[in-house]
Amino acid sequence: MKTAESHSHAVLSGEDLLKQLNWRYATKKFDPARKIDDATYAVLESALRLSASSYGLQPWKFVVVTDPAVKKELSVAAYSQPQPADCSHLVVICRQAVLDEAYLDHYVQYTAEQRSLPEDKKAAFKGMMAGFINGTPAADKDVWAAKQCYIALGFLLSAAALQGVDACPMEGFDKAAFDRILHLPDKGCHSVVLCPLGYRSGEDHYGDLPKVRFPASETIIRI
Numbered sequence: 426m427k428t429a430e431s432h433s434h435a436v437l438s439g440e441d442l443l444k445q446l447n448w449r450y451a452t453k454k455f456d457p458a459r460k461i462d463d464a465t466y467a468v469l470e471s472a473l474r475l476s477a478s479s480y481g482l483q484p485w486k487f488v489v490v491t492d493p494a495v496k497k498e499l500s501v502a503a504y505s506q507p508q509p510a511d512c513s514h515l516v517v518i519c520r521q522a523v524l525d526e527a528y529l530d531h532y533v534q535y536t537a538e539q540r541s542l543p544e545d546k547k548a549a550f551k552g553m554m555a556g557f558i559n560g561t562p563a564a565d566k567d568v569w570a571a572k573q574c575y576i577a578l579g580f581l582l583s584a585a586a587l588q589g590v591d592a593c594p595m596e597g598f599d600k601a602a603f604d605r606i607l608h609l610p611d612k613g614c615h616s617v618v619l620c621p622l623g624y625r626s627g628e629d630h631y632g633d634l635p636k637v638r639f640p641a642s643e644t645i646i647r648i
């Protein structure tokens with residue numbers, strides 16, 4: 426049972442958290458020989474699924490590519506960036522193609538089952554989201570869904586850093602080519618952003634460079 430008390434202490438020191446966030450960097454070159462073990466990958470996948478999303482609607486699909494030939498083809502479609510080919514697991518974060526009333530009903534029904542919601546609560550829950558789903562133009566919902574995908578990306582990047590796994594957020598890729606190669610429209614989704622996961626190559630010196638972040642005085646506004 427989750428209680429406020431059981432979660433009121435830090436489970437990780439601030440020092441360790443910042444150490445890992447400084448350790449991570451957008452990995453340019455992965456070691457193709459090093460694979461993430463199943464247990465570690467399973468944790469990262471769970472962290473990805475635990476991402477927050479607006480209304481909890483999870484308008485995404487996560488396509489996980491480990492097939493070497495497909496990864497190679499995707500690398501070419503990522504303007505020949507090497508990360509998709511050389512990483513251990515390539516996570517293609519996709520947005521749901523259709524966000525209609527049927528999708529909403531599926532989510533409401535699943536929530537009702539998980540939380541044992543009575544019918545009146547179920548109807549109220551659906552009503553809270555129906556205006557958005559039925560009243561928003563499809564193109565706007567596509568943009569909204571893509572924003573949710575970036576939140577999932579953030580969860581995955583942070584989780585990977587905390588597990589000592591390297592990653593690179595990537596939007597430098599041909600989305601139409603990815604959709605075609607992975608048959609994404611048939612799976613009801615479209616690619617948004619990539620997250621190759623694995624271990625840095627000893628030849629990748631980007632990780633040794635100092636972090637470039639504007640000072641807090643420029644980016645934090647205190648009121």
Ligand SMILES: Cc1cc2nc3c(=O)[nH]c(=O)nc-3n(C[C@H](O)[C@H](O)[C@H](O)COP(=O)(O)O)c2cc1C
Pocket residue numbers: 449450451452453506593594595596597598618636
């Ligand atoms: C949404 C997004 C897309 C990115 N696309 C690419 C990419 O296609 N290729 C790449 O090498 N790095 C890419 N990056 C990495 C950024 O260049 C990098 O995160 C930034 O320079 C900060 O450096 P750091 O992540 O190493 O701290 C992307 C980052 C983000 C957040």
